[in-house]
Amino acid sequence: MTCFVRGCDASVLIDSTPSNAAEKDSPANNPSLRGFEIIDNAKARLEIFCRGKVSCADIVAFAARDSIEITGGIGYDVPAGRKDGKVSLSSEASANLPPPTFNVNQLTQAFANKGLTQEEMVTLSGAHTIGRSHCTSFSSRLYNFNATTNQDPSLDPLYASQLRQQCPQGSTNPNLVVPMNPGSPATMDSGYYMDVVTNRGLFTSDQTLLTNQDTANQVNQNAMNVFLWRRKLAAAMVKMGQIGVITDDTGEIRSNCRKIN
Numbered sequence: 001m002t003c004f005v006r007g008c009d010a011s012v013l014i015d016s017t018p019s020n021a022a023e024k025d026s027p028a029n030n031p032s033l034r035g036f037e038i039i040d041n042a043k044a045r046l047e048i049f050c051r052g053k054v055s056c057a058d059i060v061a062f063a064a065r066d067s068i069e070i071t072g073g074i075g076y077d078v079p080a081g082r083k084d085g086k087v088s089l090s091s092e093a094s095a096n097l098p099p100p101t102f103n104v105n106q107l108t109q110a111f112a113n114k115g116l117t118q119e120e121m122v123t124l125s126g127a128h129t130i131g132r133s134h135c136t137s138f139s140s141r142l143y144n145f146n147a148t149t150n151q152d153p154s155l156d157p158l159y160a161s162q163l164r165q166q167c168p169q170g171s172t173n174p175n176l177v178v179p180m181n182p183g184s185p186a187t188m189d190s191g192y193y194m195d196v197v198t199n200r201g202l203f204t205s206d207q208t209l210l211t212n213q214d215t216a217n218q219v220n221q222n223a224m225n226v227f228l229w230r231r232k233l234a235a236a237m238v239k240m241g242q243i244g245v246i247t248d249d250t251g252e253i254r255s256n257c258r259k260i261n
């Protein structure tokens, strides 16, 4: 999703300075985003062997490709040649990244704003088959949901009670996290779609995909046919990697991914 903010220009990697709050420090990214040191390591090695040639933006795209290959065996080619941007603003993250409270229409619009279709939105949401979430991203679904029910009625009650144990009400511990696809949290499979079909989508933005006929059909198809989803995921990842790519002099190839040159 880093490409939703200023395109695939690695603006998300820039560190804040006393005079600039950078994208990574927006509440939309911090404390969620992690793994910056992996990118730093790759960059450091590349600078030794071919200095000034590979942008941080390309490294991020390659890292996404490699994680999908390693965790799911899904391989695809990523076009290279992105340059790195020179601007990173915290305010732009919350303005462009869809929050986990969005409904299907809002999600569709947020993806359309970036040139992605509703079907690509459903396909890419399948990335929630891997990784983890902080309790704060979904705890509003577990407690005091509305005047009549404590929990979000679209959430499986057994799963909700398990989540309440992992995420105690009013906990101020910002480190509490849960796997998003508890069945296989480190495997890029179609587990996400099985979760959504069984009312075990973790976020409102996951479960909402069942509320629209088209997106619900796609969720069901992806749940039943992992090969269909794998093909669609590869294509959608390539397309997402082309959002707002800089190739001219307004970009650069950073020597340190955390700082503009």
Ligand code: HEM
Binding pocket: 001, 031, 032, 033, 034, 098, 099, 100, 101, 102, 107, 121, 124, 125, 127, 128, 130, 131, 132, 133, 134, 135, 136, 137, 203, 205
């Ligand atoms: C459809 C709109 C989306 C929303 C609203 C959304 C929201 C979120 C939220 C709230 C988290 C948990 C953050 C936290 O509490 O730590 C998360 C995690 C994650 N998301 Fe999304 N996301 C969306 C789409 C995507 C897409 C398109 C991808 C990639 C193709 C993606 C990949 C991930 C991954 C891999 C994680 C786990 C991160 C980790 O383990 O640290 N998400 N997402």
